[in-house]
Amino acid sequence: MLEKADLKTEISENDFKQQAKELKAALAALQQPIKQNKLPVIILFEGWGAAGKGSLISSLILNFDPRGFKVYSVTEPSEREKREPLLWRHWLNIPEQGKITVLDRSWYRDVSVARLEDPISDTENLRRMNDIKAFERQLTDSGYLIIKFFLHISKKEQKKRFEQLESSKNTQWRVTETDWKRNRRYEDYYRVFDEMLECTSTENAPWHVVSGMDKTAAELEVFRTVVVDCINAALKRQAKPAITDSPIDTGDSPLLPMPKLAEIPLDKTLDLKGYKPRLHELQDELSELHGKLYRKKVPVIIVYEGWDAAGKGGNIRRVAQALDPRGYEVIPIAAPDREEAARHYLWRFWKSLPKDGHIAIFDRSWYGRVMVERIEGFCTEEDWRRAYREINEFEEQLHDWGAVIIKFWLQIDKDEQLKRFQERQNTPSKQWKITDEDWRNRSKWEEYETAVNDMLQNTSTKFAPWHIIESQDKKYGRIQTLEIITDAIRKRF
Known part of the structure; x- marks a missing residue:
């Protein structure tokens, strides 16, 4: 040139x-x-x-x-x-x-x-x-x-x-x-x-x-x-016509085959006698690995997505109990504020990346683009179709940086969600956990299930695979996530 x-x-x-x-x-x-x-x-x-x-x-x-x-x-x-x-x-x-x-x-x-x-x-x-x-x-x-x-x-x-x-x-x-x-x-x-x-x-x-x-x-x-x-x-410039039937572009990222949510068995349970010793064993191992992560300057990014009332909060607490509070942050993701909404949707997540040697735990994440924003019409169809490729590129850049990326979808069935909603509504100390928005989202269960299946199929890559956690039994789900986290960090070393 x-x-x-x-x-x-x-x-x-x-x-x-x-x-x-x-x-x-x-x-x-x-x-x-x-x-x-x-x-x-x-x-x-x-x-x-x-x-x-x-x-x-x-x-x-x-x-x-x-x-x-x-x-x-x-x-x-x-x-x-x-x-x-x-x-x-x-x-x-x-x-x-x-x-x-x-x-x-x-x-x-x-x-x-x-x-x-x-x-x-x-x-x-x-x-x-x-x-x-x-x-x-x-x-x-x-x-x-x-x-x-x-x-x-x-x-x-x-x-x-x-x-x-x-x-x-x-x-x-x-x-x-x-x-x-x-x-x-x-x-x-x-x-x-x-x-x-x-x-x-x-x-x-x-x-x-x-x-x-x-x-x-x-x-x-x-x-x-x-x-x-x-x-x-x-x-x-005229606005481009909306894209409604073009194939989804996931970029060049190598994708892994993923099952549909309906194919996930939810019958596994763990009694308290087996749960407590295994929980402490895994937390001790994670605590030791956290020190090694800091010494080796390896960042870890853990993403939690899942159905409302699937147990994300309790699951995150069991992980956090094992970590040095100076070396991790839990980042809850809600609707973007004015400053965030005025920029590219990934901007606020780039801002929240952990330092090397630290752990960032995202309670919901950039995947809102292809779930709630898609279902509720907060972005155009062209926006969410394009997002699969953008997210794969984002995560690949994080992987190339050296980050360990661990992504969880916490799965429960519709009956179990209803049971947990009713329990929250009937327990004064838990009523703050249930909102009109939760009930509204539940009424769109089938739409969300389609969106989640699309998300799993189009963004589970070799460098950032999805893990579907069977959370019908919360204790079993917690052990499952801790095992996956410790295993992923061990493999990084």
Whole structure:
């Protein structure tokens, strides 16, 4: 892509003033329709050192109301960020609906300069680029607009600008020894930049290579691309027709065969005499494994889903009893709040990932997208059909990070649920556990069963399999989950 860029682009001062005035007025008028249409916008700048990214960003944001945008300067990851999944810190900074995020460098550092400066293999670099493409596709599929600029200058021009910066005491700090090393290896960096651009320029998030040789011409090109080619086009774009009969896309993740819920036997029981010793034995083992997880810096993510009154709370308590309270967190998931609902649905789960060596227990999870949100109409059919692939990609990235992922569906039959509902309703100390929503969900049992079967079939992967827990007998279910957890952690080591 770089060889096609015209580095000779220039513009006269008069032409610049006339065009800039019109484009700046158009930029200033954009934020209100962006807000009204709830369009989240990400504008990112990559490019050569001294190509003019900083001055271009400064010129761009002067046209925006500061209440409607944020600028992030992406530097090398901190020690904490290095221990998180590759895209973790970038997910945290995505804008909410109707706002703009401007990035001075971005996630592309990890597949460009890092390629030459960190020990990254070709295989790892390809995996990273695929993760980035998945990240950008997930955002744009849910309504985000991503505008990507690469500012291109020649080796000779870069050297000239470095020398100019170094000639003044006020600016010499801006040129580092790393900058000079990159200039001397310009051809090597050219190759990795070009490969990055070719691989990650997609229909949903294309690259715009801009000549930075003439800063005024670059400014006009960026303004015109942002206003005319991208934001105005996104605001005018017609909504796509709803997808109602297309096959479900689960991505490239290897799926495991799963039984239907109706095929699960629920006749297993465990008496108190057999339950107590086994419970303590497994809790002791898990306690020891928790210390090893912390020492080895291995994160664990445990997901609990299941029918209302299936015993998730009691099951989670028996697991938590074995853990050091400083090293785990139980994360109850309810309806998203205003801030969460204004972003991609996975944002709040990226925010809640455990530190390495810690355990996160999700009491309900991102699977609400393909269950309650599907059944209750909180998202479109296109949204939940697309979610299977997005969830598989999310969990695969967590697995590649090094996390142990354990997913439980707690299964009971409809009669047992009714019995537990009535017990809660008739016991004063348990009445808070039963709500009108529980009864409403029960009336849709068959719809939920269909959705759960689809979820199990489309998201049980080799790296994050589903485990259906027979929870008709709560004691049996608790032992089952503890055995699976300890076994999964042992296998990780």
